[in-house]
Amino acid sequence: MAKIIAGIGTSHTPAIGAALDNGKTAEPYWTPLFKGYEPAKKWMAETAPDVAIVVYNDHVNAFDFKIIPTFALGCGAEFPIADEGWGARPVPVVKGYPELAAHMVQSLVLDEFDMTIVNEMQVDHGLTVPMSLLYGQPKAWPVRVIPLAVNVIQYPAPTGHRCYMLGKAIKKAVESWDENLRVVIFGTGGMSHQIQGPRAGLINTPFDKAFLDDLTRDPERLSRIPPIEYLRDAGAEAIELVMWLIMRGALGENARELYRFYHVPASSTGVGHIILETA
Amino acid sequence: MTPLERKGLIANMSKQPEEYEDIPGTWVFDAERARQGYHLNAFLYSLMSAQNRADFLADERTYLQKFPMTDAQREAVMSRAWNTLLQLGGVSYALAKLAFTDKKSYQYMASQMVGVAESDYVKMMLAGGRSPDGWRSKSERKV
Numbered sequence: 001m002a003k004i005i006a007g008i009g010t011s012h013t014p015a016i017g018a019a020l021d022n023g024k025t026a027e028p029y030w031t032p033l034f035k036g037y038e039p040a041k042k043w044m045a046e047t048a049p050d051v052a053i054v055v056y057n058d059h060v061n062a063f064d065f066k067i068i069p070t071f072a073l074g075c076g077a078e079f080p081i082a083d084e085g086w087g088a089r090p091v092p093v094v095k096g097y098p099e100l101a102a103h104m105v106q107s108l109v110l111d112e113f114d115m116t117i118v119n120e121m122q123v124d125h126g127l128t129v130p131m132s133l134l135y136g137q138p139k140a141w142p143v144r145v146i147p148l149a150v151n152v153i154q155y156p157a158p159t160g161h162r163c164y165m166l167g168k169a170i171k172k173a174v175e176s177w178d179e180n181l182r183v184v185i186f187g188t189g190g191m192s193h194q195i196q197g198p199r200a201g202l203i204n205t206p207f208d209k210a211f212l213d214d215l216t217r218d219p220e221r222l223s224r225i226p227p228i229e230y231l232r233d234a235g236a237e238a239i240e241l242v243m244w245l246i247m248r249g250a251l252g253e254n255a256r257e258l259y260r261f262y263h264v265p266a267s268s269t270g271v272g273h274i275i276l277e278t279a
Numbered sequence: 280m281t282p283l284e285r286k287g288l289i290a291n292m293s294k295q296p297e298e299y300e301d302i303p304g305t306w307v308f309d310a311e312r313a314r315q316g317y318h319l320n321a322f323l324y325s326l327m328s329a330q331n332r333a334d335f336l337a338d339e340r341t342y343l344q345k346f347p348m349t350d351a352q353r354e355a356v357m358s359r360a361w362n363t364l365l366q367l368g369g370v371s372y373a374l375a376k377l378a379f380t381d382k383k384s385y386q387y388m389a390s391q392m393v394g395v396a397e398s399d400y401v402k403m404m405l406a407g408g409r410s411p412d413g414w415r416s417k418s419e420r421k422v
Contacts, residue, residue: 015384015385015386018384059372059375060323060376061327064320064321064324065313065317083327083328083329084327085326085332085378085379085380086379087329153308153372154309155307155308155309155310156309192408195385195388195389196305196306196371196389197362197392198303198392198393198394199303199304199305200304200389200390201403201404202409202410202411203407203408203409204410205407228298231299231302231305232411232415232416233415234411236302265404265405265408267384267386268386268389270408
């Protein structure tokens with residue numbers, strides 16, 4: 001049986017990818033951040049999961065505004081890296097797991113989550129920056145990836161509660177796959193940030209820390225945070241945190257915190273990272 | 280009121296203001312803005328190709344004619360009027376492609392929206408960012 005063994009929450013700020021790709025990790029601006037991810041990289045190398053489900057959002061790269069799927073599951077064999085406007089990141093092509101993804105789609109749709117099936121798409125920094133943070137800069141990614149793209153660009157994003165319930169359905173889907181696989185799930189984006197308008201630069205550290213705390217203490221509370229609260233209190237782009245709730249929902253009732261890191265700023269973002277182990 | 284409106288066959292086209300309209304300094308990219316900004320965002324999306332970026336920079340005015348957007352949107356693109364672009368339906372992630380085409384960063388674009396020099400914006404972020412206090416609602420902002 002396939003099993004979800006851990007969940008990883010992490011910001012996916014594009015500037016982090018640019019710092020890595022341009023050899024700036026030793027600059028004073030960036031050293032605290034990359035140092036904070038060192039224990040996570042070590043954990044990932046030791047854990048070596050077979051599959052990573054990466055919940056992220058596309059930033060007007062794979063999807064323009066012709067089609068805006070709320071939940072899109074990547075079912076292809078591979079996913080090329082998008083040129084987001086400054087050339088594609090020099091990272092390996094992402095290899096999928098079409099058989100498991102196809103099974104997940106069937107299970108999720110019958111569980112009343114109407115997924116959009118995507119057989120071909122490019123992936124952007126939303127997916128590749130978390131991969132770089134946890135795996136470093138390998139020639140090929142040592143894991144097969146099932147991307148789950150969530151619309152958080154055009155309001156409204158799916159609610160936190162809907163995301164949490166989707167996570168629970170993902171757990172059921174994975175555990176009904178008859179192959180011994182160790183699976184991790186990433187929830188990416190956030191934490192507090194706003195990158196538009198005169199209010200850009202907003203950071204709410206108490207909000208972020210309470211969110212990290214309640215991933216283990218009270219995920220139900222997090223699932224009930226209304227959209228307006230993310231927008232108003234933690235910045236227009238903090239709504240991305242609903243994607244962490246898909247990850248949390250997929251871990252089951254009890255999850256244990258293994259590691260956490262929080263740092264302000266990366267560009268305009270309050271960067272949060274957590275590793276949660278399932279019971 | 281027309282007979283059709285009386286029978287409820289024509290929906291009332293005006294709606295209550297959304298709660299998020301009360302957040303100062305913020306234009307939430309909702310369905311209405313997405314509708315207004317559709318062709319503007321299509322132009323921005325086209326900047327994902329190096330050839331298109333070069334063509335645009337070589338002759339912005341001509342390039343913009345390829346997209347059926349409004350003249351106000353075209354003018355705002357050419358003058359890099361970032362907040363106007365947000366108000367006219369541009370979404371920040373697509374606008375970033377215009378900043379990247381100019382070899383600028385998200386951080387630069389954000390500083391221009393805030394109306395400060397990029398170095399001052401970076402300083403604010405290094406000091407912990409903008410506190411939400413005083414920025415939660417338009418009435419709180421005025422105080």
